[in-house]
Amino acid sequence: MTIQKIQQDIVDEFSMFDDWMQRYEYMIELGKSLPLIDERYKDEDHIVKGCQSKVWVHAELKDDKLVFTADSDAIITKGIIAILVRAFSNQKPADIIDADTGFIDAIGLKEHLSPTRANGLVNMIKQLKLYAVAYQTQLN
Amino acid sequence: MIDTGLNITTIRKDFPILQRKVNGYPLVYLDNAATSQTPRQVIDVIVDYYSNYNANIHRGVHALSQEATDAYEKARLKIQKHFNASKAHEIIFTSGTTHSINLVASGFTGFLKKGDEVLVSAMEHHSNIVPWQMLCERSGAILKVIPMTQEGELNLEAYGALLGTRTRLVFCNHVSNALGTVNPIEDIIRMAHRAGAAVLIDGAQAAPHIIADVQQLDVDFYTASAHKMCGPTGVGMLYGKEEWLDKLPPYQGGGEMIEEVRFEKTTYAGLPHKFEAGTPNICGGSAFGAAVDDLNGIGMEAIARYEEELLAYAPQKLLTIEGLRIYGTAKHKTAVISFNIDGIHPYDIGTLLDQMGIAVRTGHHCAQPVMDFYEIPGTVRASFSFYNTEEEVDKLANGVEKARQMLT
Numbered sequence: 001m002t003i004q005k006i007q008q009d010i011v012d013e014f015s016m017f018d019d020w021m022q023r024y025e026y027m028i029e030l031g032k033s034l035p036l037i038d039e040r041y042k043d044e045d046h047i048v049k050g051c052q053s054k055v056w057v058h059a060e061l062k063d064d065k066l067v068f069t070a071d072s073d074a075i076i077t078k079g080i081i082a083i084l085v086r087a088f089s090n091q092k093p094a095d096i097i098d099a100d101t102g103f104i105d106a107i108g109l110k111e112h113l114s115p116t117r118a119n120g121l122v123n124m125i126k127q128l129k130l131y132a133v134a135y136q137t138q139l140n
Numbered sequence: 141m142i143d144t145g146l147n148i149t150t151i152r153k154d155f156p157i158l159q160r161k162v163n164g165y166p167l168v169y170l171d172n173a174a175t176s177q178t179p180r181q182v183i184d185v186i187v188d189y190y191s192n193y194n195a196n197i198h199r200g201v202h203a204l205s206q207e208a209t210d211a212y213e214k215a216r217l218k219i220q221k222h223f224n225a226s227k228a229h230e231i232i233f234t235s236g237t238t239h240s241i242n243l244v245a246s247g248f249t250g251f252l253k254k255g256d257e258v259l260v261s262a263m264e265h266h267s268n269i270v271p272w273q274m275l276c277e278r279s280g281a282i283l284k285v286i287p288m289t290q291e292g293e294l295n296l297e298a299y300g301a302l303l304g305t306r307t308r309l310v311f312c313n314h315v316s317n318a319l320g321t322v323n324p325i326e327d328i329i330r331m332a333h334r335a336g337a338a339v340l341i342d343g344a345q346a347a348p349h350i351i352a353d354v355q356q357l358d359v360d361f362y363t364a365s366a367h368k369m370c371g372p373t374g375v376g377m378l379y380g381k382e383e384w385l386d387k388l389p390p391y392q393g394g395g396e397m398i399e400e401v402r403f404e405k406t407t408y409a410g411l412p413h414k415f416e417a418g419t420p421n422i423c424g425g426s427a428f429g430a431a432v433d434d435l436n437g438i439g440m441e442a443i444a445r446y447e448e449e450l451l452a453y454a455p456q457k458l459l460t461i462e463g464l465r466i467y468g469t470a471k472h473k474t475a476v477i478s479f480n481i482d483g484i485h486p487y488d489i490g491t492l493l494d495q496m497g498i499a500v501r502t503g504h505h506c507a508q509p510v511m512d513f514y515e516i517p518g519t520v521r522a523s524f525s526f527y528n529t530e531e532e533v534d535k536l537a538n539g540v541e542k543a544r545q546m547l548t
Contacts (some may be wrong), residue, residue, distance in 0.1 A: 020163065021496045025546060051520070052503050053487045073517070075547050076492075095200035 003095055007103035008080045014107040023108065024028050034082035035089070037069040043101050051100030051120035053077045057085075059131035065090050066135055068128060075099050080109065081124055093139065096132035144448050151438065152527050155454070165497025168532045168539075172522030173317050173476055176348055178431075182371055185430040189423040197422055198396060198413070203303040211449050212422050215429025216412070222432045223362065224353040227381050229411035232378040235343040238267040240363035240378035241311075241382040243415060244340055245271035248268050249389030252308055254280030259302055259337075261312040262288040262513065263319060265335075266506040268311055281466030288513065292468035296327060303335040303339065310339045314362075318507040318521070320476025321466025330357050338384065342374075344368055348525065349447060349474045351440045352495050355481070366424065370394045371431030373374075375424030378415070385411050392417040431513045443526045447475040450524045452532065457537035461544060467519055476522035481540070484547050486520045492543035493520075498536055 017023045037046065041058040048055040053074030059066050068089040072078040087103070088096050104121065152158050155177045156207040158169050169177060195204035197212050209525065213228075220228045234240045252258075252275070260272055262285050276283045286299045294312070303310075310332040314324050333337045341363035343352055347364040354362050363383065365376040380388070390397055390408055394417030408414045413473050435443065454477050458464055463482035480486055491500030503518040504511045511518055522536055 012220045021546070024492065024495065028546065053485050054517070074487045077485075 002092055003087060007100075008072060010083060010087065011106045017135050024044050024076065024079075027083070027109075028075055028094060029079075030082045030086070031072075031075055032077045033070070033080035034068045034071070034078060034085060037071045041069075042071065048123050050123040051077060053120075055081055055124060056121070057081065057131070059126070059128075059129050059135065061093075061138070064139065065093060066093050066132055068131070077120070079107075083107075083109075084124055084128060088132075093132040093136040097129060099138060146438065146442050146526065147341075148446075148527065148529055152529075153183065154434075156180060156183070157393065158527060161356070162497040162499070163179060167316060168496075168498040168535050170522040170528065170532070171499045171501050171525060172348070172525040172528075172537060173320075173345060173505075173521065175366070175373065176335075176370050176525055177436050177527070178372065179370055181434050182427050182430045185422055185427045186372065186414040189426055192516050194423070196371040196419055204384040208426075209424055211429075212420070215426045215432075218429040218432045219377055221409055222351070222363075222436065223377075223379055224474045227382055230354075230379055230382055230385065230411045232380065232415045233428075234363075234376050234378050234415075235374055236365040236367070236376035237342055237363040238271075239343065241340065242360075243378060243391040244361050244380070244388070245275040245460055247289055248275055249278050249308065253281035255306060256281040256308045257302075257304065257306045258282070258309040258311070259284050259286055259299070259307060259308075259332075260459075261294055261323070262294065263284045263294070263316040263321065263323075263507065263510050264311070264313055265317050265342065265344070266508070268313060269509070270508075272309075272311060281302055282306075286312070286500050286511075288412065288510075291323045291470050292316065292510075293470045294321075294323055296324065298329075299328065300331060303331060303337065307332070307335050307337040310337050311342065312339070313342040313344070314352060314440060315343075315349070315474050316468065316477075316507070316510070317345045317476075318505040318510045318519070319470065319478055320345075320473040320523070321468055321470040322346070323360070326474075329357055333358065342367050343448065345474065345476075347487045348435070349440075356468055360384050366428035366431055369428075369431050370434055371428040374426045375421045377427050377428070385415070388415075389415070390414050394418045396420070437527065446526050447524060450528060450530070451475040451477075453460050453530055454533045454536070455523070457533055457545065458540065461541050463544070464540070466513055467516075476521060477523075478519040478521045480519050481515060481544055481547075486518045486542065488547050489520045489540060489543045493536075493539045493544060496535075496539045496542070500536075 037056050037058045042056045046056040055072045058068045059068050068085045070081045155176050193204050193207040197209040198520040220231050285296045329339045339361040343362050343364045345481045348369045362379040397407050399415040467478040486502040501521045
């Protein structure tokens with residue numbers, strides 16, 4: 001499935017909710033399905049800077065595709081990184097680099113995150129894309 | 141219903157921001173330790189300044205400059221009176237407490253020798269730690285820490301043992317921003333003076349709740365920020381004893397702070413101008429004066445009594461929530477409640493409270509050493525002001541319970 005299609009699926013899922021509680025409950029639920037990062041990668045090298053809570057992300061290449069695993073010590077943040085991992089994992093690095101991230105606005109996430117927290121979100125996206133750039137360089 | 145003689149319903153009407161909604165809910169503003177809200181009386185001064193007498197001060201011969209100078213200097217007198225400084229020029233306008241502390245820390249560079257000691261309390265805000273660390277790096281002085289107890293009180297016995305012949309300076313907050321502890325600054329100052337050390341008290345968190353009488357305290361330096369006292373951001377004050385301010389070198393060079401400038405040598409202006417280089421925050425300073433008027437109009441004692449009632453009521457409600465722990469249980473506290481719920485990250489609670497229109501602070505509150513002491517990443521901090529109500533405490537407790545249910 002393309003990144004675009006996955007993102008559209010996520011947007012469709014979130015559009016079913018009409019209040020913030022349902023949206024956050026779903027986000028918390030999504031966090032539970034996050035492919036968890038191996039404990040040994042929960043170190044300074046894998047931490048995403050700029051978040052109030054701790055977020056770790058790891059990436060590895062499998063058959064030319066980048067597979068992300070992650071975790072967070074906060075439940076809502078875990079939901080957010082789970083959404084991002086779902087959107088970008090198992091994709092070619094080049095596609096991740098090119099991917100649009102407008103779906104974050106479309107699911108009403110960014111508008112509900114204060115600037116500090118939104119920075120965390122921006123940094124998470126940046127981190128995933130940086131991994132993609134690094135692995136793309138390897139592939140070249 | 142709390143009855144301390146204050147009509148909170150009327151008082152709240154003076155604060156336009158308290159009428160707004162956030163995420164569809166009436167705003168419950170409980171982040172007063174970060175910044176307080178601004179009453180109409182202060183906003184009016186800001187509007188009036190830019191509408192009627194905006195001009196540069198202290199040098200213009202024209203009417204506007206004179207009016208602006210008068211407003212600014214009148215504000216200085218109000219602040220002098222509020223803190224009971226003996227002289228108006230002992231009040232230096234700064235951009236806030238951080239600026240005030242840096243001014244003193246910078247000025248002390250030449251006064252310290254290698255091996256001299258400076259003491260800082262374990263419950264300081266980063267702004268009352270980092271400038272002193274920088275001072276120590278510049279001068280070779282040693283920074284020592286006054287330890288605190290589990291309850292969040294300073295250990296005065298340990299403090300006494302730390303004071304020695306090499307102690308030059310002691311820094312401590314009057315009230316801890318992370319825990320709300322009111323520190324026994326009378327004792328801290330007296331003990332430091334006996335050891336021959338000067339004392340700076342960071343009053344940023346205390347000033348909205350307690351009057352500090354700088355003469356009675358015999359404190360050498362005291363700081364405050366207007367924006368925590370219902371005034372605007374970007375302005376604050378440094379009180380310094382005249383003898384100290386005379387001794388300290390200027391902090392910044394520029395206009396306003398000079399007497400005569402020649403390329404061979406410049407002579408500096410007297411107090412307070414020596415420390416007020418450049419065009420100051422004229423509007424902010426004037427509005428700071430209005431904020432002090434407003435607080436005194438309501439009455440600092442009535443404010444303290446009312447907030448004490450809120451502080452007594454809030455834990456009763458919050459502690460009924462499963463797994464909730466309050467950090468900082470000092471006997472003498474201002475209305476700040478720092479808490480966590482077992483197994484839940486403070487960020488998660490803060491995010492969900494925000495969805496319910498409740499503003500709290502989450503994180504380390506710029507006091508990482510305090511968080512390290514309790515071995516936690518941070519807390520949720522609800523900090524109250526005189527315009528908060530019991531009903532808002534109830535909303536907080538209900539909101540936290542709702543968040544807990546969603547997160548467990």
